[in-house]
């Protein structure tokens with residue numbers, strides 16, 4: 001696997017850190033893509049906890065647990081974000097993750 | 109003068125300990141005769157005085173009472189408005205620290221230099237704010253130490269244990285878990301994980317909802333309509349919660365402040381455990397996350413140590429016992445061991461090996477030679493849990509012809525997916541013209557004992573380089589002059 005440092009100057013046009021937010025607001029900019037919250041929790045499409053956690057009936061127990069652990073790490077981190085929206089979304093995801101753990105592995 | 113002093117500046121309770129001449133740490137009580145001081149500040153409207161501690165907590169004016177300020181130490185926008193003056197979280201914390209310093213120095217002698225504890229996952233701004241708070245209170249911070257590390261230092265000192273220890277610290281506001289290795293008085297931290305907003309006050313909130321629901325059922329009205337009364341009921345739910353750590357069942361009566369009658373609350377431990385079960389499942393995830401990140405199984409852990417007031421909940425102990433197949437231990441008083449450990453740490457810091465609290469790296473297009481796919485990802489250069497001090501490099505290639513400026517985004521976080529990490533800075537390096545793509549750029553991160561990070565970018569062909577300290581410099585950090593000014597101001601204040 002190669003690692004390539006892609007030129008970021010094209011997409012961001014040499015903006016200073018102070019202008020980061022303005023850059024983030026521009027559609028299609030790199031930071032925009034990076035900073036956007038998870039697409040999984042869009043409010044317009046209510047999803048089941050399974051869908052939120054990306055669980056597939058074909059997954060075996062180990063795969064389910066691995067997926068839940070990955071999501072827990074991810075959303076536990078977002079739960080301490082300074083952005084209230086991100087935090088709210090993370091809480092919803094954490095609830096779904098816990099529900100799925102209980103469903104597949106029983107209550108603690 | 110007290111030479112080795114440790115302070116646990118907690119979300120709910122704060123404590124100060126010093127090292128006695130015999131080498132054992134001791135908690136120093138405040139002037140109200142309490143070993144621990146509630147981390148609550150009250151701004152009186154009649155007299156120019158700030159109350160800190162139990163008196164503040166039990167007073168009745170919610171608009172003028174500040175609880176749990178520690179939850180906001182990393183928020184540059186959080187300001188507390190009292191009579192038109194805006195207080196930062198660091199200034200509120202400084203009031204708490206001032207009380208500890210003033211009260212305790214009457215007993216243990218002058219306090220000038222201290223070790224203060226912080227949650228392992230406290231970020232740079234929160235750490236800086238903590239140091240600023242101490243300076244405003246007239247103390248120099250010798251070192252910050254992570255809370256679970258301090259607890260482990262005390263545990264190792266008082267119990268003389270050996271082997272791998274998992275510290276489980278469930279307090280009022282947060283959960284922290286740390287795995288470390290103890291050999292004699294040498295301590296090696298392996299990893300720390302934390303969860304914000306997971307602690308005793310979440311349990312109180314859950315109980316409060318249950319109380320309100322019961323009240324509505326029995327009287328048809330709302331249990332509280334204003335903050336003042338909500339606070340009162342919250343205190344009652346916290347008391348009930350604590351009772352349930354000892355009893356199987358508690359009975360309580362509650363009323364609102366509108367004379368709508370009294371409701372009887374009947375609550376069993378089993379019901380309470382069911383209410384907080386989801387929160388407790390999160391604690392299991394976090395403990396597993398800590399073990400997974402250092403490839404350990406429950407059977408690899410020799411001792412499980414309980415820290416924090418919420419570990420008095422029997423279900424918490426049972427959970428850990430089930431997970432590890434051994435009874436968790438507590439080092440005496442679970443709310444005091446962090447401060448006691450901090451006092452020990454003040455003397456022994458050299459014997460404690462810590463690790464990076466987070467991963468650092470850069471954003472890069474990652475090319476998968478197998479699939480031919482290319483995607484933007486977080487490329488980690490220095491992984492979390494690397495023992496510090498340390499330094500790591502990674503070489504990247506430029507992807508465009510004729511690039512004049514190389515921009516390196518500095519990331520913090522473990523996720524490969526760039527959506528779930530923070531971009532905390534950027535290094536810009538000018539390079540010579542007319543170069544094809546594929547030029548090599550080395551990115552090096554180094555990490556020192558104080559959890560300070562530096563990043564170095566070197567263009568291999570031209571030898572040009574740039575180095576920066578990766579630190580939070582944005583809003584919320586005071587200039588040294590401003591810090592001095594506020595510190596002088598605070599010293600003249602009446603704080604009791």
Ligand SMILES: Nc1ncnc2c1ncn2[C@@H]1O[C@H](COP(=O)(O)OP(=O)(O)O)[C@@H](O)[C@H]1O
Pocket residue numbers: 117118119120121122278279280281282307308309346349350351353415416417418419420421442443
């Ligand atoms: N006997 C008990 N049972 C259940 N919870 C308790 C008990 N004693 C204290 N607590 C809870 O412990 C929390 C405070 O723990 P502490 O470790 O002092 O917190 P922090 O480090 O956040 O200041 C509070 O939420 C309190 O209600």
Ligand SMILES: [Mg+2]
Pocket residue numbers: 118119255279280416446
């Ligand atoms: Mg604590």
